Amino acid sequence: MPGKIYRYLADDHARLAGLLQRATARPDSIDPEPYAAFRAGLLKHISMEEKILLPAAQRMRGGEPLTLAARLRLDHSALAALLVPTPTPSIVAAIRTILKAHNPIEEGSDGLYAQCEQLAGAEADRILAQLQAAPEVKVAPHIETAQVLEATRRALVKAGYALEV
Numbered sequence: 001m002p003g004k005i006y007r008y009l010a011d012d013h014a015r016l017a018g019l020l021q022r023a024t025a026r027p028d029s030i031d032p033e034p035y036a037a038f039r040a041g042l043l044k045h046i047s048m049e050e051k052i053l054l055p056a057a058q059r060m061r062g063g064e065p066l067t068l069a070a071r072l073r074l075d076h077s078a079l080a081a082l083l084v085p086t087p088t089p090s091i092v093a094a095i096r097t098i099l100k101a102h103n104p105i106e107e108g109s110d111g112l113y114a115q116c117e118q119l120a121g122a123e124a125d126r127i128l129a130q131l132q133a134a135p136e137v138k139v140a141p142h143i144e145t146a147q148v149l150e151a152t153r154r155a156l157v158k159a160g161y162a163l164e165v
Contacts, residue, residue, distance in 0.1 A: 004128045005053070005120065006113035009045070013103050016041050020095070023087075030087045036139075039083050043137040046076045049106075052130045053116055060119040068105055068112060074159035075102040081155035082165065086142040094156065094163040 002010065016038055023035035049072065058065045075098055082095050106112040120127050149165065156163050 002113070003117035003120075004124055005117050005131065006107070008128055008131055009048070009053075009113055010107050012041070012045050013107065016045065017099075020092070024092055030089075030092065035087055040137065040139045042079060043083060043139060044134060046080060047137050048131050048134045049112070050076060052127065052134060053112070056123070056127050056130075057112075057116050057119055060123070066112065066115055068115075072102070072105060072112060075105075078155045078159040078161060081152040084140075084143050084148050084152065085165075086144060088165070090163075091165050094161070094165055097163060098159070098161060 019034045019038035019041060023031045023033075023038055025031065054066070054069050054072070058069070079095060079098055079102075082091050082098075085091060104111065108114070116127070117124060152165055156165070
């Protein structure tokens, strides 16, 4: 039975998926309002995992990071890079491809959330409160430069994805 931390973060995955679905409901365009909410929400979700959950797990393991932390951080970097330029169909497709591989690593029966629940024990309520109190992430305007696209490509390759943007 999934615990509080698991449910909170998995529910956020579902909320984000719904926003992305709404943003791309029309095949000929990306709706900017739900996409903006998705972008801000995904950046906050990544921030919660990077600044609260993964450090808490590492602390509870005596300073040793979870084995899957490195993989998740590469995905987080690739996703964050994809959120910098204005969305295009290829960028949205790349985001979906990464999330399709990434979310099961977090939500699986031995994934990030289950491992953190097990490690947290009595600290689960405190960690959940920290996640719930996490601040919104300041979202910068989209940037359209060749350097940004090249940095995005490098982040994708470093994370092991052969995707076109």
